[in-house]
Amino acid sequence: MTSQLTEVRWHARGGQGAVTAAKMVAELAVERGKHFQAFPEYGPERSGAPIVAFTRISDEPIQTYSPVEHPNVILVLDPTLISSIDVVEGASEQAVVIVNTEQTPDDIKKDHDFGNVRLMTVAASKIASETIGRNLPNTPMVGAVAKATGLFGLEEVQDHMRQSFGKKFSEKVVNGNLEAVRRAFEEVKE
């Protein structure tokens, strides 16, 4: 594996929009001229059930289709999953873990041993409720990913959203999402 390969694992519950967000990250990678892949771990899809999805981003064409074993970015859309699933399983050294929670990284470390990872938190659900009007943490998480990994700039993410959401949603919804991304980008805590 080359050093330019970013492997992302998403932990969420069905209905939180993890697959949509994984697709958005893939589309952002295309716009950067990078190679990408995004896929869920398949199983019966029920609203509220724990799900896992993966995204790979690379400078080189991607020819491995197996699930990500050693992610360097781990995104947890529902903080209650931390108690039931080992979200840092297989994490590569210095992996970035971003948890959607109003707690600080230090709060979480008190109760959970995450080893050597760089733990960050962002209140994605709260931000989504305040900006979009619904608890949809997926778009703010993409903002947090941009900030934490440096893979994309804030404006890039917002431009992409304007284009892809602009066709489908009202201006109010689009603006809510843009604001959600901006706040998440700025409010990530490490």
Added chain:
Amino acid sequence: MAQTEAKTLAITGNGAVSLAMKQVDPDVVAAYPITPQTDVVQNFSQYVANGDVKAEFVTAESEHSAMSACIGSAAAGARTMTATSSAGYALMVEVCFVAASMRLPIIMTTVNRALSGPINIHCDHSDSMLGRDSGWLQIYNEDAQEAYDATVMSFPIAEHKDVRLPLMNMYDGFIISGAIGPLKPLSAEQVQEFIGQAPDYPRLLDAKNPVTMGPFDGLHGWYFEQKIAQNIAMDNALDVIQDTYDRFYELTGRRYEHLMKYRMDDAEIAVVVANSAAGNARAIVDKLRNEGIKAGVIKLRTFRPFPVKQYAEALADVKVVGVMDRADSFGAPGGPLYMEVLTSLYQEGQCAKAVNFIYGLGGRDVFPQNIEDVYRRLDAIAKGEQDAPRERVYVNTKGM
């Protein structure tokens, strides 16, 4: 070469094939719209609802009926497509034999998924391998781009006057069908120009030139000779497929062959593998080559007709070949691909050592380490450190 600089889309494997179907805009799509159907057909139904295509879209009450509708449609001279997967394909198979014997160039996508039981919806190649004797052309594809390209290339192959056979395109269920990957599509105009008009052929519902199709053959009819004719058409298809691949290369710069060789020139050990696992194999070959191990990969594309001579040539100087099957043939000497490859070698008088690896049944993951283990074993056999096992080697099993 008029290479096109198309915009790259982020799209699922199924989305890519639906897009190709939209650009082809066949006369008729007849399909079963419920599980185990994939969203290839769902996406297409949206194109129909949005008025993006002119195709007559027929939803049938079973896969058996869907293929029967395709047969009627194609016999009437309509360019006909459908899609299926898994147990849905199994239900179709009876009438698939009829489609082939009536020499109807129906184009079908079969998303490779397991057959029950235990009940399992995940990827393996049991479904399409079930139909390997049905008389359909079979092309296997690694990723969304290949599946898209194959869909476009299907028409000049299947409709060619020397072939006139139905054709099915495969790619891995979920791993490719549901994964979002890159696709460089052609324009609809390019697709239309490439596939052209379907050549004229005797058809039903032509009152001025009446023909009989698919009748009762009687006790002393021509059934036997009809079967021989199907085999001749299969033989003819080998050249027609390659000619079509070559013409596609002129258009897109994307090169296809019956089998895709990777670092095979001086290879001493090689793996033959189909669909998405081929990517993993190439990555492992690069790693082993850095260690000085002369390893290569042959990726299956054309399975029906089976390109015997091409396999024999590609493996002529290989000491040990590992054939990886994602389907099994219970009680047979090995999996379907293994038996084809070994027969090809035998027919050409070659006797490389061969090992059959069965992997990925029912969606069992195949990790890079699993493929590396396969190559390490082949290397040990090539070096005389191990004997080649005659029995199947199962990859990444539990509790065995």
